[in-house]
Each structure stands twice: as C-alpha cells, then as structure tokens.
Amino acid sequence: MSVTSERAQAPAIPPHEVVRVHVPPRSLASEFRAARIMWRRDLIRFVNDRIRIVSSLVQPLLFLFVMGAGLNTLSKSGTYGVNLKTFIYPGILCISVMFTAMFAAASIVWDREFGFLREMMVAPVSRSSIVIGKCFGGATVACIQGIIMILLGPAVGVSYSITLILGIFGLQLLLAFTITAFGVMIAVRIRQMQSFFGVMQMIVMPMFFISGALFPTRGLPGWLEVLNRIDPLTYAVDPMRRLVFGHLHISPMARHVLDAGVTWWGYRVPPLLEAAVVLGLGLLMLAVAIWEFSATE
Amino acid sequence: MVSISMSPLANSDGRTPAAAIVVEHLVKTFGEVEAVKGVDFEVAPGEVFGFLGPNGAGKTTTINMLCTLLRPTSGSATVAGYDVVRQRDDVRRHIGLVFQDPTLDSYLTGAQNLRLHAELYGVQRDLVEPRMRQVLSMVGLWERRDTPVGTYSGGMRRRLEIARGLMHSPRVLFLDEPTIGLDPQTRRSIWNYIAELKQSEEITIFMTTHYMDEAEWCDRIAIMDHGEIVALDAPQVLKDGVGADRIMIHTDDNEAAIAELADRFQIEAHVAEGAVTFRVPGGEQFVPRLFSELRVPIRSISVSRPTLDDVFMSYTGTTIRDAEEDPARNRSRMMMRMSGRAPR
DSSP states (O other): OHHHHHHTTSOOOOOOOOOOOOOOOOOHHHHHHHHHHHHHHHHHHHHHOHHHHHHHHHHHHIIIIIIHHHTHHHHGGGTTTOOHHHHHHHHHHHHHHHHHHHHHHHHHHHHHHTSHHHHHHTSSSOHHHHHHHHHHHHHHHHHHHHHHHHTTGGGGTOOOOHHHHHHHHHHHHHHHHHHHHHHHHHHTTOOOHHHHHHHIIIIIHHHHHHTTSSSOSSSOOHHHHHHHHHOTTHHHHHHHHHHHHHTOOOOHHHHHHHTOOOEETTEEOOHHHHHHHHHHHHHHHHHHHHHHHHHOO | OHHHHSOTTOOTTSOOOOOSEEEEEEEEEETTEEEEEEEEEEEOTTOEEEEEOOTTSSHHHHHHHHTTSSOOSEEEEEETTEETTTTHHHHHHTEEEEOSSOOOOTTSBHHHHHHHHHHHHTOOHHHHHHHHHHHHHHTTOGGGTTSBGGGSOHHHHHHHHHHHHHTTOOSEEEEESTTTTOOHHHHHHHHHHHHHHHHHSOOEEEEEEOOHHHHTTSSEEEEEETTEEEEEEOHHHHHHHHOSEEEEEEESOHHHHHHHHHHHHOOOOEEETTEEEEEESSHHHHHHHHHHHOOSOEEEEEEEOOOHHHHHHHHHSSOHHHHHHOHHHHHHHHHHHHTTOOOO
C-alpha cells in the first residue's frame, strides 16, 4: 500500500495501536470501586500469605487448649462442672478475630515503610474510600480466621446450631470491623513497624486480659471491675459468651457464676445494647481514622 | 537551532497553546529552610522537560508540589490546565507518577499492581486488560506479569512503576530520578521508553535527574541550584552559551599552577575534582602554549567541549559532584528530612 511506503519515512515506532483510556471525575461509583479494590487487596494478600494464616491461629489455640487444659484441674471447683476450655471458648472466638484484625490494620504502617502508601495517597479518590475499603478488608480477613475458630466448637464441648453459628459470625464481623478501625486509627500515626508492635503490646494485651475473655465478670475487685466496664472488648466478649452459653446444657449455678453478664450500676446490659456499643465505637474510630488519614500529607 | 531557544510556547501566529505545566513564583519553605525560592517556568505539551541539579537543590520538592503531594508556601502552578491546590483531584486524574523510592506492593504480582492502579483511577473496565498489555509490553514485563513483584529485580520494579504510571493515560508523566541506582543497560532502556512514549502517546514528560548525560535527552532543561532556577533552555543552546572549552590539568603543585596561569595568561583557574580547571576559547590551540610556557610540570591534561557539567559550573561555580559533597548543603537537606517532610 502506498500509505505504508510513505510511513516508512517516519522514525521506526512499533506498529501497535495505542490504547487510550481516560480517568473520569470522582463519583460515587468510582469511590466504591476504589474501596472495593482496597478490600480485595487485603484478601489477595491474606490468601497468598499462608504463614500469616497459620501464625495468627497459634495464639488463640495456645490459650484455648494449653491454658484451658492446663488450668482446668485448678479451676474445677469454681466452674461447677463446666470445662475451662468451654468457658474461655467465647473469649477466644473474640481474641482470634482481634489479633487478625490488628494485624490487617498494621499493614498501613508496612505500606508506609515500603512506599505503597504513596500510591494510595496520590490516587484521585477520597481518602475515606481507602480507609473504608481497608477496614472492610481487615474485617473480612479476620472473619475468615474466625470461621476456623468456629469449627473448633465441638472440640471444646459446644454443639452447633445454625443460629449459634450465624450469631457468632455476626458478632465476630462486628468486632473485626471495630478492631480494624481501631488499628487503622493507630497505624496512620505510626511510622515504624516496631513501634506498632509496641503499641499492640501496650493496648491490645491489656484489652484482652481485662475484657473477661478468661474470667467471669462477676465478683471482680472494684478497680478491675471499673477497667473491665471501660474495656470495649468486654462488650464483644459478653454477648458472645451469652450466645454460646445459651446453647449449653449446664447447671443453673454454673450459669449464674460463669455467665453473669456485664452490669452497669446493677443494670444488666442487654446483648443488643452491647453490640450497639461495639458498633458505635467502631464507627467513631472509623471517623477518626478517616480524618487522620485525610490530614496526612 | 535558534527556534528552540525561544519559548517553545510561542507559535508563529503569536498565540500560545495551553501549556502542560505553568509555574509562577512557586515557593516552599520547611521551617527555616527555603527549599524552593520562587521558581517560574512553563512546559509545552509534548515536551520532555528535565530538572537538573544536585541533591538538595529543590527538584523533588518542586515535583511534589506539582503532583499535589505538597502544598506550596506561596505562588501558583497549574498542571494539565488545573490548579495544583484548588483542583487537586483534577490534577491527579491527569498525571502519572514515578517516584525515586519504590511504591509497589511486593506481595502482589505485576498485573495485580496494575489492576489495582486501574481500579483506584477508575479506568474503564473493558480497557484495563488491553491497556495493561500495552504498557507491560512496552517495558518488557508482559511475560512476567503473573509473578509477585517481590521477585523482581530493581530494574524490573522501576520499569513496572513506569508502566503503572502510564496505565491511566496521563497527560503529564512525572519521573523523579527514574534511572537512579540502575545499571547502564536499564537506564538506556528507560530512555528508549521515554523516546517511544514521545512518539506514540500525547504526553508531556517532566523529570528530574542529576545525571548530566541524561539531561541531554531532554527537549529543554532547567538547572536548579539552592532552590532557584539558574538556567533554562535546550541543552545544546545552554552548551553553546558557555562558548569556551574546558581544560583540566593535573600538576605537582596546583597552587603554583593557578598563580602562574593568572600571571602569565590572565586566566582564572580553580581546583575542581582534584584538577586545576579553567576555561579558554579554542582549547586545542592553547595546549601547546601551555606546555611550553607553564613552568609547573603537568602530569596529565584533558580538553573538553562544553558539556552540561560546564553549563552547570558556569552558572553555579561548582561541579554537580562537588556540590553534592558540600557539607553546608547536606546539612540543610538533613534538616528538611528531619522536619518529617523530607523532599523525597
């Protein structure tokens, strides 16, 4: 063709057609897409990282089986025939989710250290979409971990029913979301991974120990009772325990002592209100995280 | 080529097409340190524009303001027709960025990194795959697209970053030291991509470098030193402007040589990179005279046509390498880094 021969004069450029795309202005749809890809990124990374899946299971399993079995003989008189493993199972359901969710949030610090945070910071999307996507990503990953813990039920004397599984899953999802929001809120301010682990040790471990995951919330010393009622994790552990204990056949005395429930000045807080506390805190911390993230240059 | 020395924005009919980048009196201070001291310039669409200067000259700070990562202390700038402060999102939609430091997710594969980018930028779904194929083929990574970035070499990562920066067909591509720390072969191939891009896409390229030989590839360069633009033109025009050749001699007694050059030849010489350096028109003709008349023994001599190094030296009085070793300059850079807003 004559056109081709004329073209031959031009500098040699590869003959492929240029695919030209364009970036639309910001819209709700584009924000949703951005949030969704941040969520998917966490899933892809989780699935690719098998060591992480295993390592975040180790701690809850240690608590459940080693501590549960080891201290069982000591606690026999106080649990009215309920195995200690069964007693702490609801608490372990919560903390397994908590550790994974904190870990997911930690990746923000990681991203900052390894530069990927910049890629998110310069994208033409709202920072809120990124934080929201991140929180749901962390929550989803934590729930996958949670499902593995749910599967352990029969091993500690808890038999399944569909309502129990759905209930546990719902509570875990709620807790996972709140803890990820909490973790992101902290992670945005931290520049080094070591510091983040330091903060984890300083905040997460006390939260876990104070929450009543390992002991009943009745008859605590005054100072501990105050701390326990302030600890947000208390409001996830308590409904979880009520839910699991609702499906157990145990003596009324054991129920009275072990599943005492959280009280505010003598008022027994209903589970729905407890769940609302967790959700409310989660939303509040999400808002703070978004605000902090948007203010970062 | 006289026409190049004029503003590339001026058409024959006197009307100016919309510039890709317009910068007016841009200033950025970090506490006490004035990193950018009021720079002005324009970049025409389709141009490859280079920012040249030693580390700490304010290049990265300027680029960060242009790509909306830093707020200017004062002054204004538009990129692709949008104001970098008031229309931040519009600027972001139209620019691609390749940073000095890596910004890839090394747990994801090359393709996953690019898809993530396309999703963040809202690229039309049906065009994501063809566009990805195009940019990955250009940088020679199409075959490696499904391997995690963690397994890539440094050069491959940089190439992937360039591909990602192009993924959303930006109008302006910012490259901050795109070839720093890379082997010569990769550096050359990156310049080939840039040349290819100029041919195939309607794109303006704004880059910083402190490699003089690379600046030669740019259509125009701005030389930046201590936060100011000291010269701005096509590389050839800048070199022609220097006029004289550069002579560097190694002697047994540099002090005596400098004194004698001043006495006998009225030439002002100084020591740069360990050699007595001075500038004369017609360098080759001067060498025989030098050998016969200079009493200080000469151990070696080199004569060179003006390079961008000479341009740099004629405007700043120092070579770019010496400038980077200047402790005062490094101190101010340290302070900027320590203030937490490092101009990286």
